[in-house]
Amino acid sequence: MATYYHRAVKDIKDNGFLSAVTIITIALSILIVSAFALFFTNANNVMNYWEKGIKIMAYLKPGISQKNFPDIKLKIQGIYGIQNVNFISKEEAFERLKEQMKRQSSILMDLNENPLPDAFEISMIASSQSCEKVEEIATKIESLPSIEDVEYGQKWLERFTNIFDLFRLAGYAMGGILFMAAVFIVANTIRLVIYTRREEIKIMRLVGASEKFIRVPFYIESIIQGTLGGIIGIAALFIIFKLISSNVEHGFKYELLNIKFLSPEFYCGIILCSMFVGWLGCYISLKQFLKA
């Protein structure tokens, strides 16, 4: 094993420029992919935070008598995924509105009748706070006969989710392309090394070297390149992240912008992936160019 390792390291040194280019290419791919991942995990956190605040407002049809309210409330509470149902009478709503519109409350004073409906303010349990779940629940509530309308700020959240999904898709596509590019680069490096060593490999075979003896150093070499590329890519992302986040935090401290770096599991996973890129590139190259 030690001799395999020494031969692999010697190969990397002998082909210094080629190895450097390979490692940098892998590092760049990893940097781009993990930057995407970083963006998405943080955006996801923000989205979750917003979703947590989602409430459904269910407005009652006018003219429903007060004695029916507890019954309606019970019906709503019976829907799966609902945590809390809070009755807001039209008077209460009117007060709230006045509160919010202090300066312009004179406009409201001009109204001789309260135009607001009675409503229920409904919050969801944690597992039902995603966009789709909320929509599902809202539809159920809306179908109740005494409910006129529901509102849950779905429009912007939905639009945002759609854009977000589009970005995510682009991220996956880009990740896929960069993955293939990195594999290709490794494969090409190994191909060139095989080419420069073809005489040596031939002689090794003639003196009785096994295929394993010949191949293992190539694998070690490309896995080392993959690992180094992965570590450098993540390190570069970390530095960039630190620079940007310290600037942002100086600017404005916001609960929403509490951005975090990738979790250790996540970036270790990315480095593992990068090692796999090395292995795969080598495997493809050996399969193609090192026929016994």
Place this chain on the structure above:
Amino acid sequence: MIDAKDKSSIIQMFHVHKHYGSKKALIDINLNVSKNEFLFISGPSGAGKSTLLRLLYLGEPVSEGQVLVDGMNLSRISKKRIPLLRRKFGIIFQDYKLISTKTVFDNVALVLEASGKKRKFIEKKVRSVLRTVGIEQRINVLPHSLSGGEQQRVAVARAVVGVPKIILADEPTGSLDSDSADIILNLLKGFHTHGGTVIVATHDKELIRKAGRRTLYLKQGRMLGPTPI
């Protein structure tokens, strides 16, 4: 039918043919080499000497016929076991085939590394073999800075370092002056004295005369036997 009936033989060829396309390099060769024999295969250039040696270590497959080497039937051997077959041989190639990017030491050490020997053992063994062939002072140089005779001695060192059963030498004195040729012959004799089998392919009449061993002659791919008619 082709069992090694003769316990004392290490190489047997039965009706072996080899063609390259339509060119017939070897025709109906039968050969029996005993353990610890020192055999010369001679004949004019183009007779098929090198081809015959190549068939023995599966440098190329036979076109027809059977070859047995130390109990291995070469037509039945799996790809995986070819390295095992090759480790039975120490091969001295006509063009030396030293690795130009590796030092003398590393060239010789390669054989032992490939068979999984320990670093310490390799260090000692390689030095001792290089001392035997008389180039221990050039241990860390690259092959191209050596003379032809010195390169040939490194090739011999590489051939014997793994203690193979058989040495194959293709024109081992081909381009050497007679002093260098004598050194090589003596090294081969030394290996033979220690129980090894040696097969030398050469058209060097002087070498054959000096060695005084069994010689078989080839001509245009046919085995003529012990006399070069």
